[in-house]
Amino acid sequence: MHTLLLKDNEADIKKAGEILRNGGLVGIPTETVYGLAADALNPSAVAAIFEAKGRPMDNPLIVHIADIGDIERFSLVSEFPEKARALAEKFWSGPLTMIMPKGKAIPDEVSAGLDTVAIRFPEHKVAQAIIRAAKTPLAAPSANLSGSPSPTTAAHVMNDLNGRIEAVVDGGECRVGLESTVITLAAEKPRLLRPGGITVAQLESVIGEIDIDDAVLHRLKDGEKAASPGMKYKHYAPKARVILVKGEDFCEFVNGRADEETAALCYDEDKERLRVKTFTLGKNGESETQAHELFNSLREIDESGGIRLVYARCPKPEGVGLAVYNRLIRAAGFEVIDLEKL
Ligand code: AMP
Ligand code: MG
Numbered sequence: 001m002h003t004l005l006l007k008d009n010e011a012d013i014k015k016a017g018e019i020l021r022n023g024g025l026v027g028i029p030t031e032t033v034y035g036l037a038a039d040a041l042n043p044s045a046v047a048a049i050f051e052a053k054g055r056p057m058d059n060p061l062i063v064h065i066a067d068i069g070d071i072e073r074f075s076l077v078s079e080f081p082e083k084a085r086a087l088a089e090k091f092w093s094g095p096l097t098m099i100m101p102k103g104k105a106i107p108d109e110v111s112a113g114l115d116t117v118a119i120r121f122p123e124h125k126v127a128q129a130i131i132r133a134a135k136t137p138l139a140a141p142s143a144n145l146s147g148s149p150s151p152t153t154a155a156h157v158m159n160d161l162n163g164r165i166e167a168v169v170d171g172g173e174c175r176v177g178l179e180s181t182v183i184t185l186a187a188e189k190p191r192l193l194r195p196g197g198i199t200v201a202q203l204e205s206v207i208g209e210i211d212i213d214d215a216v217l218h219r220l221k222d223g224e225k226a227a228s229p230g231m232k233y234k235h236y237a238p239k240a241r242v243i244l245v246k247g248e249d250f251c252e253f254v255n256g257r258a259d260e261e262t263a264a265l266c267y268d269e270d271k272e273r274l275r276v277k278t279f280t281l282g283k284n285g286e287s288e289t290q291a292h293e294l295f296n297s298l299r300e301i302d303e304s305g306g307i308r309l310v311y312a313r314c315p316k317p318e319g320v321g322l323a324v325y326n327r328l329i330r331a332a333g334f335e336v337i338d339l340e341k342l
Pocket of ligand 2: 141150
């Protein structure tokens with residue numbers, strides 16, 4: 001299959017809309033990461049997403065809308081809880097996904113057999129225009145091959161999916177750079193399933209205290225069931241082995257182990273002090289820059305070739321830093337060295 005590289009002009013957005021209406025797959029820009037979109041109400045189009053990505057069938061997809069009214073217009077939920085309405089009012093359009101009891105229009109392929117559905121109203125104007133052009137809600141996971149870092153540019157999408165999907169729309173670099181915050185409102189008490197650009201403090205300022213799912217910070221124990229199936233998989237990983245290093249003496253530690261095949265994923269300030277190849281996340285403490293840079297840096301590690309081991313700085317798990325930590329610890333397959341405990 002030839003993959004069209006489309007631009008974000010009116011004619012190309014219309015073309016993307018037609019491909020989607022006809023059951024095809026299109027990589028689309030959003031403010032979080034690039035999504036791999038299909039008509040959410042067409043089961044065979046949705047099934048093609050899993051095929052193209054090599055995604056496990058038990059990992060449900062997020063349904064993207066271009067207007068809060070789409071939820072009721074397309075019967076996407078069986079209940080739109082009061083707290084979900086309040087969060088939608090405050091944070092949509094934006095990088096927040098809400099899980100609600102699923103409506104009759106949602107095919108099992110989207111919800112992976114669960115009785116809930118994940119919904120998001122992206123803020124990116126091109127994403128909104130494509131949804132409107134398709135005249136249907138779009139199911140879209142991140143547009144990467146399953147397991148690899150999520151794409152934050154159209155070139156990343158092409159690297160992974162060229163020849164496997166109908167088209168990609170180039171809408172530039174993604175603003176946030178990490179996937180959306182996911183919260184469930186289908187449980188007794190609202191619970192954070194995946195941290196992202198909208199922080200715990202922001203959510204709590206609207207609906208009061210929320211729970212944080214165990215899988216956000218910890219590896220699931222054998223046999224433990226994931227509230228958000230995506231959290232159980234190794235994820236976001238470059239081909240090189242990544243080890244997360246906690247503690248202030250990061251540079252000394254890495255220099256003590258320096259060789260040709262070792263690299264550091266570090267802060268700007270560390271670069272001069274390190275005797276290994278470096279990939280930076282931005283400045284220490286600047287969580288939003290780190291979120292923006294992380295996936296691009298993980299991809300650059302693979303592209304630079306010959307690197308087998310990466311020591312990564314451990315960010316503070318607070319605010320947007322919680323999302324950076326959550327992705328990095330999965331990229332590291334939960335392998336952590338705590339320098340204070342050596
Ligand atoms: P992705 O779009 O690839 O970033 O993945 C979407 C994330 O949302 C995954 O972690 C899914 O497991 C999660 N998700 C989607 N639908 C649901 C749902 N109904 N219940 C819980 N988690 C969900
Ligand atoms: Mg993904």
